[in-house]
Amino acid sequence: MSNENKNTVPTNFIRNIIDKNLEANLYAEKKWSGQPGPSYAHKDAPIDTAKIRTRFPPEPNGYLHFGHAKSIILNFTLAQDFNGRCHLRFDDTNPEKENEEYVKSIIDSVHWLGYKFEDEHENNLYYASNYFDYMYEAAKVLINAGLAYVDKQTAEEIRINRGTLIEAGKDSPFRDQSVEENLKLFEEMKSGQYQDGEMVLRAKINMASPNINLRDPAIYRIRHVSHHNTGNKWCIYPMYTFAHPIEDALEKITHSICTLEFEDQRPFYEWVLKKLAEFDFLEKPLPKQHEFSRLNLSHVVLSKRKLIQLVEENHVNGWDDPRMPTLVGAKRRGYHPKGFKLFMDRIGVSKSDSVIDYQTFEDSMREVLNEECNRKIAVLNPIKLIIENFDENHTEICTVPNHPQKPEEGTREVKLTKELWIESEDFEINPPPKYFRLFPGNKVRLRYGFVIECTDYKLNDNGEVSTVFCKYFPETKSGTAGSDAVKVKGNIHWLSTKFSKQVTIRNYDRLFLSENPNEFDNFLDDINKSSIETKSAYCEESISDVQTGEQFQFERHGYYIVDPDTDGDEIIFNRTATLRDTWQK
RNA sequence: AGGGGAGUCGCCAAGCUGGUUAAGGCACAGGGUUUUGAUCCCUGCAUGCGAAGGUUCGAAUCCUUCCUCCCCUGCCA
Numbered sequence A: 001m002s003n004e005n006k007n008t009v010p011t012n013f014i015r016n017i018i019d020k021n022l023e024a025n026l027y028a029e030k031k032w033s034g035q036p037g038p039s040y041a042h043k044d045a046p047i048d049t050a051k052i053r054t055r056f057p058p059e060p061n062g063y064l065h066f067g068h069a070k071s072i073i074l075n076f077t078l079a080q081d082f083n084g085r086c087h088l089r090f091d092d093t094n095p096e097k098e099n100e101e102y103v104k105s106i107i108d109s110v111h112w113l114g115y116k117f118e119d120e121h122e123n124n125l126y127y128a129s130n131y132f133d134y135m136y137e138a139a140k141v142l143i144n145a146g147l148a149y150v151d152k153q154t155a156e157e158i159r160i161n162r163g164t165l166i167e168a169g170k171d172s173p174f175r176d177q178s179v180e181e182n183l184k185l186f187e188e189m190k191s192g193q194y195q196d197g198e199m200v201l202r203a204k205i206n207m208a209s210p211n212i213n214l215r216d217p218a219i220y221r222i223r224h225v226s227h228h229n230t231g232n233k234w235c236i237y238p239m240y241t242f243a244h245p246i247e248d249a250l251e252k253i254t255h256s257i258c259t260l261e262f263e264d265q266r267p268f269y270e271w272v273l274k275k276l277a278e279f280d281f282l283e284k285p286l287p288k289q290h291e292f293s294r295l296n297l298s299h300v301v302l303s304k305r306k307l308i309q310l311v312e313e314n315h316v317n318g319w320d321d322p323r324m325p326t327l328v329g330a331k332r333r334g335y336h337p338k339g340f341k342l343f344m345d346r347i348g349v350s351k352s353d354s355v356i357d358y359q360t361f362e363d364s365m366r367e368v369l370n371e372e373c374n375r376k377i378a379v380l381n382p383i384k385l386i387i388e389n390f391d392e393n394h395t396e397i398c399t400v401p402n403h404p405q406k407p408e409e410g411t412r413e414v415k416l417t418k419e420l421w422i423e424s425e426d427f428e429i430n431p432p433p434k435y436f437r438l439f440p441g442n443k444v445r446l447r448y449g450f451v452i453e454c455t456d457y458k459l460n461d462n463g464e465v466s467t468v469f470c471k472y473f474p475e476t477k478s479g480t481a482g483s484d485a486v487k488v489k490g491n492i493h494w495l496s497t498k499f500s501k502q503v504t505i506r507n508y509d510r511l512f513l514s515e516n517p518n519e520f521d522n523f524l525d526d527i528n529k530s531s532i533e534t535k536s537a538y539c540e541e542s543i544s545d546v547q548t549g550e551q552f553q554f555e556r557h558g559y560y561i562v563d564p565d566t567d568g569d570e571i572i573f574n575r576t577a578t579l580r581d582t583w584q585k
Numbered sequence B: 001a002g003g004g005g006a007g008u009c010g011c012c013a014a015g016c017u018g019g020u021u022a023a024g025g026c027a028c029a030g031g032g033u034u035u036u037g038a039u040c041c042c043u044g045c046a047u048g049c050g051a052a053g054g055u056u057c058g059a060a061u062c063c064u065u066c067c068u069c070c071c072c073u074g075c076c077a
Helices: A013-023 A066-081 A100-112 A128-144 A155-161 A179-190 A240-250 A260-278 A304-312 A327-333 A337-347 A358-372 A541-545
Strands: A053-056 A085-090 A125-127 A148-151 A200-203 A218-222 A236-238 A255-259 A288-292 A374-376 A382-387 A396-401 A411-416 A419-423 A443-446 A451-459 A465-473 A490-492 A494-496 A500-508 A532-540 A551-554 A558-562 A572-578
Touching: A013 A066, A013 A255, A013 A288, A053 A066, A053 A255, A066 A085, A066 A255, A066 A327, A066 A337, A085 A100, A085 A128, A100 A327, A125 A128, A128 A148, A128 A179, A128 A200, A128 A218, A128 A236, A128 A240, A128 A260, A148 A179, A179 A218, A200 A260, A218 A240, A236 A240, A240 A255, A240 A260, A255 A260, A260 A288, A327 A572, A337 A358, A358 A551, A358 A558, A358 A572, A411 A494, A411 A541, A494 A532, A500 A541, A532 A541
Parallel strands: A053 A085, A085 A125, A255 A288, A374 A551, A382 A465, A443 A490, A500 A572
Antiparallel strands: A148 A200, A200 A218, A218 A236, A382 A419, A396 A411, A419 A494, A443 A451, A451 A465, A500 A532, A551 A558, A558 A572
């Protein structure tokens, strides 16, 4: 099936791996009972109808950001394209940081991107915390096999004895404790007889391994903390390194895709699965971990810590501030799910560290917004235009297409009168070279209306242009036979001062000035002080019945979305992106 | 003697079981269409694949050495 996609979607190393795995019939006998579980739960189950299984495994300890979008889109499209399934699994093994608010937001964001993990056949929404019994069981399998032990060293001692990057570690004095003793202590850990940090369960591998992750990693710790899902049932919690491979195996994941920093972890991931399969706790085929490089975007900060700081120190207005690179922020900004997908297609998936130009992201959004958005007229920086030879009691109806490339979207009417608002940038007293908008003596077309010629202008007390005067050519009405009798290069938009509505505009710009804000000692020093500009503007009358979330292109300006702050009296628009502008000043 | 990764056009990225002129996208530059200086359409854009050697009729693809960058010493994920 990837053959069909080769023309549209570029291939990547993960697709190649899956192709090979499928050719090798690796999953031909993989069973799936419909519910995650160890070998005994799947033993008599039918062959899995899903050709592959992937998963998106967020920890519910924050809001999803653009980097997560890359992972979500990767995992879900892989599942779609290869006739598989993608699970949404909350990796909630650390009760201290996680909560239900994040769970809800993450589910919303995945849905918003357009992905479903549940349908009439399967509900693939899972929680690692629902596997705690299995993990406890798995830990005992390792203990019984002499492959795990309870260590009473302090955290400090363990750290010191781990050695360094270039020196081997030292064995724990508890490393050769009997299986019985380990079983007893682990049981006591579970039943709450010890304080946080008093002891820890460790895998017994090799304290001299050059890979530090294999120097007897901790796999269970004591935390007397209530868990958002399991409440007070547990006071011991598995570590990510131990829990994750088990979660994948229980769910029969075939391809466990994560970012590059987990590469060193892969040997332990494989160790856990191999051992648990040896003792029949898990059955083959086992999941395989594959790593790709995480998303880096110029002018954007994506570290969870920094995002939290931006919100908590009020440098932005919350997680869904349209300037935040969160998915809730993106939604409010007007960035489109289809734009995210196009963007991901464009940047590809590889293992090399890369920084993508923000422009690539923004341009992907422009491409889908151009397609998706109907047009409206708005005057953002108004000055008055008076048509001297126009009857002041006359209202001329102008027919305006809703989308120039999509006639099926229909037309609407806009009223033209003697007194209009036009954009102050569309008039110059002394125009720069090649300027073809309005200036004294020049002709332009009032878009969808008449050709006019500038006759005069008036300044206000500050010396700024306040009013422009012109005459119009009645025979040049757009859509009529003689409309092109007078040729003009320029074409400007306008709104009747009588028939227009005042709205509020929030023009957003990038939050950080530098390409890489992370290079600053304090990234906050790089914040763009003018990343938001709020102003009042005029919009055509047809705007009055819009709903929150509706998006438009304001012709010759950019893409705008109706903000949730909108209420009956005041319509608020957020600027998603400007139009491309090749007319450089 | 730490280990694990990565280096192909300004930014991404195919190709890498060696074989005609090194895909494609974005950006950029020209041209065309256009009642958005938007969109759209055409054209151009690496004798070069981190560097140097080597093997070969032939190397981005194989070998050797070197250079640069990223990740790893949480009872975080």
